[in-house]
Amino acid sequence: MSSSAIASLPGFRDLTPRECAVRNYVFAAWRGAAARAGFVEWEGPTLESTDLYRKKSGDEIIGQLFHFTDKGEREVALRPELTPTLARIVAARHRDFKKPLKWFQIGPCFRYEAPQKGRLREFYQWNADILGEASPAADAELIALGIEALRSLGFTSDDFAVRLSDRALWDRFLMTAGIEADRTTAFLQLIDKWEKDPPAVMDAKLQALGTSREAVAAFMVSAREEPGPLGPVIDDLTARGLGGFVRIDPGIVRGLAYYTGTVFEFFSLRAGARAIAGGGRYDHLVSTLSDGAVSMPAAGFGMGDVVLGNLLEETPGPCARLHEALATAAALDVWVVVADEERRADALRLLQDLRGRGLRADLVLAAAKVGRQFQAAEAAGARTAVVVGAEWPVLKVKHLAQREEVTTDRDGVWATLSQWMEIGQPVG
């Protein structure tokens, strides 16, 4: 609080154990969903050559990077996302792997932007990608994975939906409308603001490009009725029973980046509808980054932990599930109470024995009154306690929730605990 104290940097978080546990819970959901779908985990470096991002997105992106010159005069940048690293690795090493690749990574990313709700300067991103498979089945597989991850956290079709589009839809529209290719980017940026800009403003801007709001609106309606290139993706997801999560929405454009076909966005249906995740097909990126040496179709998506974390706390169902998981994760199986300091050595031996058998066990490190040790056990969420005192080798084992205590010996401790543990073991 004092001015001389060093505070954390803006947009960077300190994760105390409770927040760390929430993060781990989210990671477990991501990893679990990916593993169940046959995706394997990889990991790349946090720091990359700045050129990796410049090459892909152009110079304007450099302003949003944490970048510097290292001691070897190299221009380097903290990664703002995971996909370029993936493309770089796959371009270099793809012969080592059978296709298609189904890879995922979880890791910190950095963006030098003004922090605000749902957006920080350091955040975790989960990226899942399929490379070497051009079929729409890959797009659908990825969308299904994202849906499963969110469902495993307790979210339902009341909480989120997937908006699906395809760059090809707009290519068709632009061709029909006679708009030159070099204005495509400007046009798509307008579409991105379709819901934000007032109709009159939107119309004026579109007129300047040689079309109109009316024409675009009519096209959007027709695109929703006529899935066109998105038909196979929709059919695939419908066959999986996930059709209810997906809707065609040509308004989804996903920035100006490297997408070449299908694009999609997971967005919250709750107040302040925000994007939870986004992705799409990027068939040319591997080729671009390898200067044409390797060509490989690819698709993927990224999901950040910040918006998702907010949603977890705000949505009742998932929030309850989270708290239940946190309580279970933090709980100890047994607390060893040293009722007589003369017996601390015996207590320590018992403690190590219990840990060696796989139980989560702890004790108060410094001498303390029995009452305080039970308080510590309670605070730590211990389910049982073993009292080691003057009557050694006689021991007392207590089930804290049931307030039930039995007298036994060293062997009896294990028998009693294993019996109680099985009873109290949470299912799933």
Added chain:
RNA sequence: GUGACCGUAGCUCAAUGGUAGAGUCCCAGAUUGUGAUUCUGGUUGUUGCGGGUUCGAGCCCCGUCGGUCACCCCA
């Protein structure tokens, strides 16, 4: 980068321009071996920082830093 609002104890917040407080948390105790509640006691502040106005500033003014939200952007 631009704009609006906000900065008081670790946290949540009080305090007409007139001596900075409460709750909570944390720590320690309540007839020497058992948890909740309760009770008692205790620690923590140059009121974000720096100027200015005033007899006197937590309060008013300017600046600065930080936070939040929005814009921009969103890979």
